[in-house]
Amino acid sequence: MSLPAIAVTDLTKRFGKRVVVDRVSITVQPGEIVGFLGPNGSGKTTTIRMMCGLLTPDAGEGRVLGHDILRDQAAIKREVGYMTQRFSFYEDLTIAENLGFVAGVYGLPADAVTETLADLGLTSRRAQLAGSLSGGWKQRLALAACLMHRPKLLMLDEPTAGVDPKARRDFWDEIHARAATGLTVLVSTHYMDEAERCHRINYISYGKLISQGTVAEVIAAAGLVTVILRGPRTAEAQALLLNRPGVDQVAHWGADLHVIGRDGAALRQAAAEVAAATGASMIAAETSLEDVFIQLMGAARDNMA
Numbered sequence: 001m002s003l004p005a006i007a008v009t010d011l012t013k014r015f016g017k018r019v020v021v022d023r024v025s026i027t028v029q030p031g032e033i034v035g036f037l038g039p040n041g042s043g044k045t046t047t048i049r050m051m052c053g054l055l056t057p058d059a060g061e062g063r064v065l066g067h068d069i070l071r072d073q074a075a076i077k078r079e080v081g082y083m084t085q086r087f088s089f090y091e092d093l094t095i096a097e098n099l100g101f102v103a104g105v106y107g108l109p110a111d112a113v114t115e116t117l118a119d120l121g122l123t124s125r126r127a128q129l130a131g132s133l134s135g136g137w138k139q140r141l142a143l144a145a146c147l148m149h150r151p152k153l154l155m156l157d158e159p160t161a162g163v164d165p166k167a168r169r170d171f172w173d174e175i176h177a178r179a180a181t182g183l184t185v186l187v188s189t190h191y192m193d194e195a196e197r198c199h200r201i202n203y204i205s206y207g208k209l210i211s212q213g214t215v216a217e218v219i220a221a222a223g224l225v226t227v228i229l230r231g232p233r234t235a236e237a238q239a240l241l242l243n244r245p246g247v248d249q250v251a252h253w254g255a256d257l258h259v260i261g262r263d264g265a266a267l268r269q270a271a272a273e274v275a276a277a278t279g280a281s282m283i284a285a286e287t288s289l290e291d292v293f294i295q296l297m298g299a300a301r302d303n304m305a
């Protein structure tokens with residue numbers, strides 16, 4: 001097997017007395033798209049910045065694209081494309097002028113801009129002011145800016161926040177096409193559908209990595225059982241289900257109620273009783289990634305308490 005694109009162990013970062021990243025280890029193979037998920041403030045951006053060579057860990061070690069994260073930060077920065085959460089442009093410059101500025105920063109030749117415009121389908125819009133672009137095109141410009149120096153690894157921090165579904169899909173098609181040619185991608189997101197587009201995911205909470213694997217593996221590892229109650233009185237059913245033994249989560253999905261818990265026998269018994277009491281039918285269902293994340297969030301909170 002080839003050298004991993006990312007292999008970091010026990011990364012730790014404190015701000016003041018607070019440990020915001022706590023012994024996080026991640027391995028990513030070349031060409032993989034790996035998702036990074038977790039609640040707000042859980043340490044995703046801080047971890048990404050340590051792996052990009054922008055922030056020095058207080059403890060831990062590892063290599064990114066073969067370079068030591070503690071000693072070769074300059075080399076990492078040259079070979080990584082980092083799209084920050086709130087990417088910004090000169091709004092009163094055109095697309096081409098913005099890319100020209102970035103090319104200057106990296107010391108790239110002028111034809112890098114022409115090539116990148118063509119590569120990202122931006123040539124026909126090259127003279128449009130960045131400030132006048134829609135969210136989807138702004139995001140494409142941000143992607144162009146971080147691909148222009150031909151990085152081997154892309155770190156994307158919530159790249160599609162606030163972008164419409166069609167633009168998000170186009171973005172993901174673009175990412176998959178590039179991964180197929182060997183680009184490695186680490187992407188943080190709060191969107192479940194995006195997590196499902198990744199080859200593997202990492203879930204971090206309160207600075208600790210608490211689940212890793214393919215979506216199917218993460219769902220299986222959570223050991224949850226889900227049943228659906230379908231009937232006329234779901235609001236009443238929800239009230240009856242809350243605080244019943246075996247019921248960890250109850251959530252409305254349209255006209256259905258999803259009932260989720262770790263103790264399958266207790267869950268089914270509670271759901272069956274409430275279904276009978278409210279005239280609902282009970283249907284076995286697959287546990288979703290969102291159900292798992294809600295459960296993990298609750299479990300992490302309980303551990304902190």
Ligand SMILES: Nc1ncnc2c1ncn2[C@@H]1O[C@H](COP(=O)(O)OP(=O)(O)OP(=O)(O)O)[C@@H](O)[C@H]1O
Binds near residue numbers: 041043
């Ligand atoms: N430079 C800093 N100084 C002090 N605290 C910081 C600094 N950077 C981040 N933090 C804190 O560290 C914690 C982790 O932040 P981080 O941005 O890594 O989380 P995140 O998972 O990326 O969150 P989000 O999903 O909201 O983007 C937060 O509580 C944040 O306030």
